[in-house]
Amino acid sequence: MKAFALIALAAAMSAAPAPAEPLWRLSLDGSGAKQGFVPVPAGQPYRAGGAGYEPGSRADALLLSAAVPEGLYRVTVTFGVGHTTVKAESRRLMLLDVTARPGRSVTRSFLVAVRTPALTPPPLNAPGGDHVRLGAAEAKVPDWDDRLTLEFLGQPRVKTVTIEPATAPTLFLAGDSTVTDQPSEPAASWGQMLPALLDDKVAVANHAWSGETMKSFLSGLRLDKLLSQAKAGDWLLIQFGHNDQKAQWPQTYVDPVHTYPAYLKAYIAEAQRRGITPVLVTPPERRNFGADGKLVGTLDEYVAAMRKVAAEEHVALVDLNAASRAIYEALGPARSPLAFNDGGRDRTHNDNYGAWLLANAVAEQLAKVDPSLAAHIAPGAVHFDPAKPPLPEQVRIPESVARSSARPAGN
Template sequence: MEYDLSHPHPYDGRSGFEPGPGKLFSIAVEPGNYRITLTLGRRDRATTTTVKAESRRLMLDALTVPRGRTQTATFIVNTRVATLAAPPANAPGGSAVRLKPREQGSFSWDDKLTLEFLGDLPDSVTVEPANVPTIFLLGDSTVTDQPAEPAASWGQMLPAFLTPDIAVANHAESGETLKSFLTELRFDKVLESVRPGDVALIQFGHNDQKANWPQTYAAADTTYRDYLRTYIAELRRRGVTPILVTSPERRMWNGDRIRPTLADYAAAVRAVAAAEQAPVIDLNAASVRFYEALGPARAPLAFNDGGKDATHHDNYGAWVLARVIAAGLAKLPIGAHVRAQDRQFDPAHPPAPESFRLAASSARDATTPDGN
């Protein structure tokens, strides 16, 4: 269906703009993948448009259309709700994902498809169901779609580096571990949603290593590996390709070198990947090269809260890590869905943070993400 944006109207239960600051356009849809086609351009001047979907998922980055011209842009957006298929009578399980307070009412879990337009509005938006493969993201706060500036994670930047024939379904959430992702029925939601031919990227570790969280702690040399193997087996049973991702390091220095805080968990991921013959993207090693390339004085420019946060990233840091993930995917069979210009990237030579530009979303929140 095509929506004319030249005469904006408030959301009326079917389509329209959300109240409050920003330009957020929502359409009521069933859960699934949707192909979005934008028509952009004006007769009287050049236009520049950035588009984010749902909770700040980057879809289109600063597309400029010259004056007097029209251009279309296409991408795929995944939508979901928390509801699960009810288990049979007397069977264990639940009827919905156990969302955290911050997730209640968020764009990530509602019954709408929401697009945030930054810069110039398109003339029109066309929305149609899309039968395409999906990349599912399972992880913690360094992967999730952070809902508000200034925090950001690599999972919400990844769609911008993919071709418009694949979806990204980001099920990661702040504070999660391999155990809690199960007990909160998030893994059930993933398993209910996947189809043969899909791909799942799995990155946990930041919170699993916390022995002071006794209900979710998983030792790197034993239970952590067992849980990873279980995830791999359940996904493969459904025809899904699991790809393991080592966790990005924290910004802890020993002189001008990063002091490892996740090395045993990164080693466990690599060992399980080798034993299970599963692909692995070593984001841990890449993040170390990235931070050390910037050095102690400039590395804070890649992190949340002006660098006060040494775990979570800002838009620049998340964008660089997403480039690493895209380049890693490009080496695998799924790589045909990575844009040609984004298939190679050296984290030891990142773009300068001082010159990085990404249009900021209207939502802002100084709250530190869970799991810090």
């Protein structure tokens, strides 16, 4: 499968289709008027079908939205003097601390996947549905709306923004709350940090959501939506286990001996028949420390089952469980990242710092299991050592505008 992925990626890169006409050329500082850029003056609110700022925007945190159809987009931003971090949609980290010095502007590009809940309706009398089955809370997050939202944090001095349709190899993510784009602070997951560790030649489409299991991801038509957007040469990263193990959830419980391996193999088959490369990701461990300072395993049966399936099916495995154990034990109980100020009761989820560490661990292993991706992963991630993680003061990720202490639904 590695050879196939390498060939497919090379073909996608070399195809070089004629560049699409940009949907938006936006000027945030008044520059670019002569080049056909549309001015977006400070305070101009977003209106349906247009471009403007979302509520909550302020001097150190701009929330800019532009109406776009579902698809993949290349966003090119020119920065003036300052330090700017860029997030997209539900706080996906795209660029971390872009620095522009006096006398020089800086231009950077990245890829953003935009989706809606809509699905092609099934034929008459066929089972299925015409939309992903979202809960009331999820239906309100930016990942599913009719626009592309960008968040500029820090000392944002954005000059221009260009948004144009793109085609690129894509990493699709299927999983639960430890993977999803968490919509509000302080929670964060590795999937929403991963885009910042890739260059602008490979995209990330994160379809994970809180509370999901391998069963519910199917019954909610999430896998259908994901597969409707994926193409040959893409990747499907599959990480489940935290909610699958909940026997108290009878409709979605997936036991580690029979159903968990069977569902993994079904996901693998659905990907492979479409020319998509499946990658299994073992679920990160919960932060339950024993008296010896080592983590107490809570997912061991599921991790072992996933490793066995990867070997049997000859598919790539990212052992995030092992990497997370190394990270948390290196930091120790006192410094292990906690997403919620609840006295340490939540030992599963992460804050921005913890999510960044796990994303680096995933990227480091992706570079090893699939050489076609190595050249597109940030050097710092390629050489990341889980046993020697950077300390919190070395990882500064600005918080987003919208903040909430609410716990995500499920683990």
